[in-house]
Amino acid sequence: MSGLNETVAGVQAADMSSSLVPEGLSNAIASISSNGLLGLGLFVLLLALGAVLHRLNMERTYRNVAATTNGGEISEGELREEMLTRQGSNFNAAAITAWMLLFAAFAYFYFLTPEIFPRHNYYQVPTLSSGPLGFATFGFLVLLLTLALAAFIPKELYGYYELSRKTKVAIMLTLPLLAISIVLSVQQGTIFPQEELASRMLAFMALFASELALLWPIYAEALGGMR
């Protein structure tokens, strides 16, 4: 009976989600969120694009500075040192946490259950994944694996940009957003092999919205530079 109830609830949730967003968009998100390779590619593409744009932003800044010094020479390293701006310890800690959670949420979304990557997921170790510490163990593993990356990225990304208060708030709001994504992904794990499409889509949107928010300073600078 409870299985039947869960199925009915899933269908109802899917119906509700389809009423909240336009049907075409809903289908597109559902399609993307269920496509593992596409989602993985999109996630990596956003990161890679951010890295490239960040590099271009730095080079453009260097060229502009070099053009205004009228023959006075300044190295790129010196410029980076001059440009480095401290964003405040609370923000930094929040940003590092947000990046760690971004990777954790990504892993929970794609690599927890076998729905998207049937051969590469944590449920391949069913004894551990179904145990009382399964979800936590999985999260800790991801945090450990991405620790270095999460420690490095915020310093590089946010130290060379002027972040408005709104941007900082947006970045810090990714914390609850990523937490929501993780909770929804875990919920998918608890009901596996059943699915709740609405939860999945919501988790997907929270994940990618957070990624965009965390990379937004770079994209914004690049857009400004293009203008």
Added chain:
Amino acid sequence: MKRFAACLIIFFLLLPLAVAVDPSPPKSTPSSSGGDKGGESSSSSGGRKIVKLDLEDLIGNLEKWKQDDPDKYEYLKKLLHIPFVPPKDYASPTVLIWYPSEKIDITRNDKLDIYAYVKNDNPIEVRSDVYLWLEAKGPGEENFTRVGSQRVILANEYSEKNNATNRDWSGITPFVDSKAVGNTTFRIWFNDMHSTYYTDTMYGKPYQQDDYYSVLELDLINSPPEVDEDSIRVDPERSRYNDPIRYQARFVDNDADIINVTLHVLDDQGREFKNETQYVKSGTNVTFVASQYGFFGEGDAGKNFSYRYTYGDGLNGNSTKIFSGPHLLPSPKIFVSDPGAEPADENRYWWQNYRFSLKVKNPEIDNLRIDLYTSTRSHPNRYQDTRIINNSEEAQDVLFDVLPFDVSDANQSFTYSFRYSATDQNSREETGSISGDKINPRIVKYPIYSRVTILNILAVLLAALAGGIVIERRLYR
């Protein structure tokens, strides 16, 4: 003897003349049976006394002389012996073995066609009858023995064209009972009323040309019988002692020899228990029905037997390996019924308990052990638990309340079985696999709102937060 008899007849024909001219007075004959029997008569004619002997008296006298004075008797024989002198131009016939076959290696069952070729160039008026025997000597034998029956060639039975003829011994199997293999020899004995000859000795040296032999030598060979191992079986392998248990096997002998097959039944210690022998034709199935031979009795119930065959064709023997079976079922000791499996919850999650039950009537066995096993694709034949029950006249419900599965069994069907330390009414010691329902596919037993799940998520979030703070303090200042 014929010649000797002829001499005697001539002798007796002359005897009256000798007596008639004998000037001496007549003597009494050694035969005393004489006068009153009328076998001997005498008459006087002009001073001569004529004694007339009849054949009976003569034979009687000769027998008496032979006993009383054998030396003189032998001397008399020598005096009366007239040696046979064949006609001046007589030549003994030429006799050879004609074997129109290229088969030199023969088996005991091969039917041989051997002929006597006889050429007699004497004129028909000089020819005499020829008597022939085919003689054979098997492997390891010292003497020839006659094969088949005697053949006779009369004087007029030769071809006018070449003065030759032949006689056959067709379809003979002279070595069918031979107990050895090796060289065999054939020759022909013949007698032409004048002399006796053997084809192996009458010629200066052995003769052979084309298919004609003075001495025919063939090799007697043997192919040992073989068993078709795939055909060896005992059926049924598990049965009661008084069931019609059949041992079957198929043996083949390329020489078509009769095969003697002995079944050796071995007990559970591997010792010979019984044996029986049958004689079978090559290529036929040999069947030993245990009940027919009384192999097993009630006391053998519950024992495991094995068996092997020995087989041979009289020349070569062999043995099969040991095959197991039959396994005799013990007599029933318990009665079981109503096996069941009931999940604690109708959702049948892997993390839930199941209640397995079995009704057992055990009137005589103390400490009867009953084991529960479950099987899934992930965990075949998984032992679960054991119950021990004592004897009782009433049927007992044996219950197992266990947690039989783990997460890897999710979404799989399961079966279960009970195994017990006694034989049930089906002569078995287990119930066999009984199908259960499919296990629910859910993997995680904690719902999202459970304390465990919440603590898991909180732990991850807090770890990330702590990591962020620590890294900021260590690396960002």
